[in-house]
Amino acid sequence: MQLTKVFALAAASAIFCGPIFSQATAPAASVTKTLSTRIVAYQIDAKLDPAKHTIAASETLTYKNLTGQPQQTFPFHLYLNAFQPQSTFMTEVRRSGTRGNGPGTDWDPKHFGSITIDKLEVAGAGDLTSKMQFVQPDDKNADDHTVVQITLPKPIAPGASVEFHIAFHDVLPKVVERTGYAHDFDMVGQWFPKVGVWWKNAWNCHQFHANTEFFADFGTFDVKITVPQNEIVGAGGDLVSSATNSDGSKTLTYHSEDVHDFSWTASPSFTLVEDSWTGSQGPVKISLLMSPGHESSTQRYITAAKGSLRLFDEWYGPYPYDRLTMVDPPHGGADAGGMEYPTLITLGTAVHMPKGMLEPEIVTEHEFGHQYWYGMVATNEFEEAWLDEGINSYTEVKVMDALYGKSTSVLNFPFAQMGESGLQQIGYLSDPDKDPISRFAWQFYNSNSYGGITYSKTASMLLTLEKVIGEDTLRQALHTYFMRYRFTHPTGEDFLKTIEEVSGKDLRWYFNQAVYGTQVLDYSIGDAHSDPLKWWDTPAHGAKKNDKDEIYRTYVTVVRKGDFQFPVDLDVKFDDGSTATEHWDGQDRWIRYHYDRKARIASAQIDAHNQITMDRDYFNNSFIEDTNPRAAHKLRNIWVFASEWLSQLLAWLT
Amino acid sequence: MAETNRGTFFSGAGLVWKWQRLVWWLFFVCLIFGFFSTHEMTERASSLLNNSVAAERLVKGFDVSAFITLQQLPDSPLEIQQHSIAHFSLVFAVFMLFATGGILAAYVLGEKPTTTAFFEAAGHHFWRFFRLLIYLVVVLLPIAGLAAASNAMYTHIQDQSISPYPGDHFAEAAVVIILLLLIIVRVWFDMAQVIAVADDEKKMHRALRRAFTLFRRNFFSLIWLYLRVSIIAWLLFALGLHIWMYHLHPQSVVAAFLLSQLMILTWIGTRLWQRASEAIWYRNYQANQVPSPAWSPTPEPMYMPVAAEPQP
Numbered sequence: 001m002q003l004t005k006v007f008a009l010a011a012a013s014a015i016f017c018g019p020i021f022s023q024a025t026a027p028a029a030s031v032t033k034t035l036s037t038r039i040v041a042y043q044i045d046a047k048l049d050p051a052k053h054t055i056a057a058s059e060t061l062t063y064k065n066l067t068g069q070p071q072q073t074f075p076f077h078l079y080l081n082a083f084q085p086q087s088t089f090m091t092e093v094r095r096s097g098t099r100g101n102g103p104g105t106d107w108d109p110k111h112f113g114s115i116t117i118d119k120l121e122v123a124g125a126g127d128l129t130s131k132m133q134f135v136q137p138d139d140k141n142a143d144d145h146t147v148v149q150i151t152l153p154k155p156i157a158p159g160a161s162v163e164f165h166i167a168f169h170d171v172l173p174k175v176v177e178r179t180g181y182a183h184d185f186d187m188v189g190q191w192f193p194k195v196g197v198w199w200k201n202a203w204n205c206h207q208f209h210a211n212t213e214f215f216a217d218f219g220t221f222d223v224k225i226t227v228p229q230n231e232i233v234g235a236g237g238d239l240v241s242s243a244t245n246s247d248g249s250k251t252l253t254y255h256s257e258d259v260h261d262f263s264w265t266a267s268p269s270f271t272l273v274e275d276s277w278t279g280s281q282g283p284v285k286i287s288l289l290m291s292p293g294h295e296s297s298t299q300r301y302i303t304a305a306k307g308s309l310r311l312f313d314e315w316y317g318p319y320p321y322d323r324l325t326m327v328d329p330p331h332g333g334a335d336a337g338g339m340e341y342p343t344l345i346t347l348g349t350a351v352h353m354p355k356g357m358l359e360p361e362i363v364t365e366h367e368f369g370h371q372y373w374y375g376m377v378a379t380n381e382f383e384e385a386w387l388d389e390g391i392n393s394y395t396e397v398k399v400m401d402a403l404y405g406k407s408t409s410v411l412n413f414p415f416a417q418m419g420e421s422g423l424q425q426i427g428y429l430s431d432p433d434k435d436p437i438s439r440f441a442w443q444f445y446n447s448n449s450y451g452g453i454t455y456s457k458t459a460s461m462l463l464t465l466e467k468v469i470g471e472d473t474l475r476q477a478l479h480t481y482f483m484r485y486r487f488t489h490p491t492g493e494d495f496l497k498t499i500e501e502v503s504g505k506d507l508r509w510y511f512n513q514a515v516y517g518t519q520v521l522d523y524s525i526g527d528a529h530s531d532p533l534k535w536w537d538t539p540a541h542g543a544k545k546n547d548k549d550e551i552y553r554t555y556v557t558v559v560r561k562g563d564f565q566f567p568v569d570l571d572v573k574f575d576d577g578s579t580a581t582e583h584w585d586g587q588d589r590w591i592r593y594h595y596d597r598k599a600r601i602a603s604a605q606i607d608a609h610n611q612i613t614m615d616r617d618y619f620n621n622s623f624i625e626d627t628n629p630r631a632a633h634k635l636r637n638i639w640v641f642a643s644e645w646l647s648q649l650l651a652w653l654t
Numbered sequence: 655m656a657e658t659n660r661g662t663f664f665s666g667a668g669l670v671w672k673w674q675r676l677v678w679w680l681f682f683v684c685l686i687f688g689f690f691s692t693h694e695m696t697e698r699a700s701s702l703l704n705n706s707v708a709a710e711r712l713v714k715g716f717d718v719s720a721f722i723t724l725q726q727l728p729d730s731p732l733e734i735q736q737h738s739i740a741h742f743s744l745v746f747a748v749f750m751l752f753a754t755g756g757i758l759a760a761y762v763l764g765e766k767p768t769t770t771a772f773f774e775a776a777g778h779h780f781w782r783f784f785r786l787l788i789y790l791v792v793v794l795l796p797i798a799g800l801a802a803a804s805n806a807m808y809t810h811i812q813d814q815s816i817s818p819y820p821g822d823h824f825a826e827a828a829v830v831i832i833l834l835l836l837i838i839v840r841v842w843f844d845m846a847q848v849i850a851v852a853d854d855e856k857k858m859h860r861a862l863r864r865a866f867t868l869f870r871r872n873f874f875s876l877i878w879l880y881l882r883v884s885i886i887a888w889l890l891f892a893l894g895l896h897i898w899m900y901h902l903h904p905q906s907v908v909a910a911f912l913l914s915q916l917m918i919l920t921w922i923g924t925r926l927w928q929r930a931s932e933a934i935w936y937r938n939y940q941a942n943q944v945p946s947p948a949w950s951p952t953p954e955p956m957y958m959p960v961a962a963e964p965q966p
Contacts, residue, residue, distance in 0.1 A: 183813075183814075183815070183816040184816055185816070267816075269816045269817075291816070292816055292817040292818070293817050293818040293819055330816050330818075331812065331817075331818035331821075332812055332813065351818045351819070351822065407715075407717065410718075410719075411718055413899070414899065414900050414901075414904075415716060415898070415899035415900065415904075416715075416716045416718050417715050417716065417717055417718065418717060418718040418719045419717075419719070422717060422718075422719025422720065422723075423719060425719060425723065426719050426722045426723055426726065429723060429726045430726060603707065605707055608707075616727075617723075617727055618708050618723070619702050619703065619706045619708045619709065619723075619724070619727070620702075620706070621706075621707070621708065622705075622706050622707035622708060623705050623706075624705050624706070624707060625705075627704045627705055628704060628705075628709065628713075629700060629703075629704050630709070630713045630905065630907050631699070631703040631704075631706075631709035631710075631712040631713050632696055632699040632700040632703050632704060632709075633696075633907045633911075634712060634713060634716075634907050634910070635695070635696070635699050635703075635712065635721075635731075635732075636692055636695070636696040636699070637907065637910050637911045637914055639691075639692040639695060639696075639739070640685070640688040640689060640691075640692050640911075640914070641688070641914040641915075641917075641918070642739060643687065643688040643691040643692060643739040643742060643743060644684050644685065644687075644688040644918045645918070645921075646739060646740070646743040647684055647687060647688070647742070647743040647746035647747065648684070648918065648921055648922070648925075649743075650743050650744060650746065650747035651746060651747050651750035651925075652840070652925070653747065653787065653790065654747055654748075654750045654751040654754060654783065654787060
């Protein structure tokens with residue numbers, strides 16, 4: 001997008017939505033009734049040193065004990081300590097890889113990050129800094145300092161509150177795992193001591209792992225950010241005030257409520273683009289922070305965001321916040337991209353991103369979707385990552401297909417196409433049977449299995465479920481699930497039971513295999529052919545007979561090659577235009593159908609509408625009597641050309 | 655020189671056209687190798703796709719996810735391809751090393767490339783060119799080093815600049831320079847091959863030295879000769895690719911095959927165009943050399959003995 005257009009957009013939004021940095025009105029809901037049960041209230045005062053990429057901060061956390069029992073011990077996440085060579089995170093990255101880094105990844109000192117608590121005081125109990133103790137609930141790795149625990153001198157009674165005063169400082173890593181710096185860009189995520197969640201009658205505060213994300217309680221955030229004047233800041237909160245300090249810096253104050261995290265970003269190189277969208281809950285201000293060189297993706301981000309806002313609002317439930325901040329990381333900062341925080345998402349594009357490659361749109365849609373599946377329906381990303389990433393991947397398919405076309409929502413070139421369901425399918429099939437969906441995120445075989453199962457298998461599982469209960473019913477189930485569990489911490493069973501309740505069907509047989517099992521689904525046409533009924537009385541055997549009078553017996557055998565049992569429909573077509581349809585419960589290893597007609601088989605096909613996206617091999621789902629070699633020839637053309645071209649390149653050396 | 659160069663440029667094309675059987679021959683060998691390298695894949699793909707409705711996803715358009723799914727199948731028809739293609743490409747390169755002697759003999763000597771003459775020349779020069787190949791690898795090493803250094807520099811620039819453009823521009827410039835260097839090396843070694851054939855030079859280091867001297871003295875004319883053909887080759891290739899990707903109907907399998915083969919054919923043709931042009935250039939160069947007169951001692955002044963004064 002040209003700069004003039006950026007200014008035009010900013011001017012238009014200033015006219016219609018008020019000044020760019022005006023104090024945003026608080027959500028209407030906060031005036032009447034809070035959206036969430038507010039357990040935490042964070043007040044943080046942070047100062048960024050953009051040259052050193054460090055943050056000095058003080059935090060006051062007021063924790064309301066709604067656990068129903070006295071609490072004396074409180075665990076805190078110190079996520080930034082994961083970026084150290086001895087950490088559990090790095091140990092797992094080295095062993096099994098993580099997003100963007102394969103197994104065997106070497107330690108790069110530039111990726112060092114840390115969070116250090118300089119002082120911890122508890123109101124009424126004094127300085128408890130010396131009482132802090134690093135704990136490792138998951139793997140007993142004593143060198144992992146991502147969880148610290150503090151035990152108070154006396155317990156906090158149920159219903160009472162406790163106030164923690166924490167002075168801490170951060171060293172940001174060069175961007176890794178969603179956070180850090182690149183050039184003059186700072187993405188500040190998971191940056192403050194964050195208390196664990198009392199869940200299922202225990203503290204839930206896992207260490208930071210290679211494949212895990214986050215889990216926290218809802219509440220309010222009042223955050224002051226002090227940065228040099230030239231820094232352009234975006235944050236997951238409403239800008240309350242902006243003040244210039246005597247040293248030439250500025251302090252921006254943000255407020256956010258009914259969220260469970262707060263992140264922010266700063267860079268003097270950002271270009272701010274503002275827009276707005278009005279949904280069922282009123283206007284939403286869209287702030288897009290663009291990095292240099294990515295201007296051509298600006299409108300693509302905005303269009304995708306508005307389309308996603310509209311469809312989520314229509315299909316799943318209202319977007320209750322008045323803002324959405326979108327951050328486009330600069331080149332070299334891609335590891336900070338594709339991440340979600342409450343009301344702030346990070347995106348991803350490239351300088352010369354072709355229009356037919358819909359990566360900017362997909363990232364925008366996906367991260368926005370997390371405002372629902374993670375942001376509001378705040379599931380435990382450590383233990384049930386599929387509930388945010390998986391459901392979100394499913395809704396990504398639905399939204400992207402609706403906005404950009406079913407077969408062109410990923411790639412849309414004249415010479416190559418790909419749709420979202422195909423993308424999820426190949427993600428799942430890359431490693432389909434090592435882990436069940438329901439596994440804890442850090443216990444997957446490796447990062448590939450984690451990604452393929454958590455994201456893509458869940459999406460494929462839900463797409464396949466549409467065949468059983470219908471697309472509209474599943475959409476209604478997701479709507480019910482969202483409305484019922486928003487601003488809470490539901491479990492996987494809550495989700496599955498909601499689907500069963502809305503569909504009115506017992507789906508345990510399916511969930512046991514698809515969610516809790518590792519079975520692979522693969523049905524195929526084992527055999528399909530026609531034979532004269534009186535085969536001994538044919539011209540081949542000396543009989544003289546009109547071919548039109550011949551009665552053929554047609555056999556079609558459907559085979560269950562995988563161990564996943566699923567009902568399938570079989571469509572058989574004959575060469576006289578007649579058809580037959582069968583429904584098989586898919587329980588046995590195979591089933592054979594036969595038909596006696598004055599016609600021979602033309603084709604047999606299971607899953608004719610491509611609804612069973614969990615099917616490992618859909619090429620064997622059908623049989624056509626008339627051989628069509630075009631696909632094989634097309635592939636051969638490509639490979640012959642590639643072979644010849646490589647030959648010519650090598651021959652150039654001679 | 656420019657006039658001469660233009661003549662060489664077109665004469666080279668004419669020579670390739672005149673003895674186009676060489677182009678066709680190389681093309682068919684390349685095509686046969688291409689078919690061999692993909693034969694097993696085609697067989698396996700045929701058994702999977704020929705009677706499958708899902709194959710339509712690859713015919714009506716090209717569904718990349720279907721293509722990747724094929725690769726992910728336990729009995730994927732595509733998994734064997736990379737090795738097979740690499741092996742056959744290597745064999746073709748060896749074949750080209752062999753054939754180059756015959757091709758150059760035809761171009762340098764200007765005689766009709768009969769089968770016997772072709773293979774005799776090919777066999778005659780094979781080991782010489784093999785030795786040249788070793789020299790070439792040695793010469794390419796510094797260029798590989800330069801490429802690695804450029805890559806490191808690119809990373810450094812990308813790390814330093816918030817804008818992606820400086821790094822990208824540097825990379826583009828580095829690619830142009832490295833390609834130019836590769837062309838320079840190729841011209842030099844091609845000239846050494848021409849000298850080896852034209853003068854039946856047995857010592858390849860001597861051929862290289864002579865080629866280097868010749869190239870240095872006629873640097874711009876020879877580079878321009880090659881560069882023009884290279885630009886034409888790349889433009890034709892890009893045009894073919896563009897038509898294939900953007901204009902051909904996805905179901906036009908036969909048309910796609912013909913187009914792809916036309917691209918390979920023109921690629922081979924333009925490469926031989928370079929070889930023919932250089933051969934003609936060398937022939938002309940030799941012809942234009944005014945033979946230096948044989949050394950002869952400056953006749954010493956003849957001092958005729960003064961005739962004795964006749965005695966009175």
